[in-house]
Amino acid sequence: MNTLDKDWDTLVNRLEKQFDDEMTLKGILYLIGIQELNFGIKRFSREEKLNVLHVATCKLLSSFGYYQFVSVDKDGWPHYKELKAVKNLDEKDQERLIKRAIINYIN
Numbered sequence: 759m760n761t762l763d764k765d766w767d768t769l770v771n772r773l774e775k776q777f778d779d780e781m782t783l784k785g786i787l788y789l790i791g792i793q794e795l796n797f798g799i800k801r802f803s804r805e806e807k808l809n810v811l812h813v814a815t816c817k818l819l820s821s822f823g824y825y826q827f828v829s830v831d832k833d834g835w836p837h838y839k840e841l842k843a844v845k846n847l848d849e850k851d852q853e854r855l856i857k858r859a860i861i862n863y864i865n
Contacts, residue, residue: 765861790814818859
């Protein structure tokens with residue numbers, strides 16, 4: 759098992775104990791997005807939930823130079839500019855990059 763896999767498993771186990779629930783990559787991204795938005799308790803529509811995931815992804819990958827923060831709109835949603843296309847990476851590399859970014863963000 760490589761370092762990324764060990765670090766990821768450790769993080770997931772820690773979060774599962776903290777939240778007493780099973781954690782998935784998408785679930786962790788959602789938590790990060792909610793934290794970044796800092797809206798408090800709010801019900802999100804399906805479209806807004808996708809936007810929450812996008813906010814998390816942009817925030818995380820900005821540390822690797824894929825996105826750059828631009829501004830926050832009047833509704834409190836942050837906006838990012840894409841600097842490098844993540845879609846140029848294959849699916850496995852995208853997942854590894856996001857996992858590493860999550861580990862860096864949380865630790």
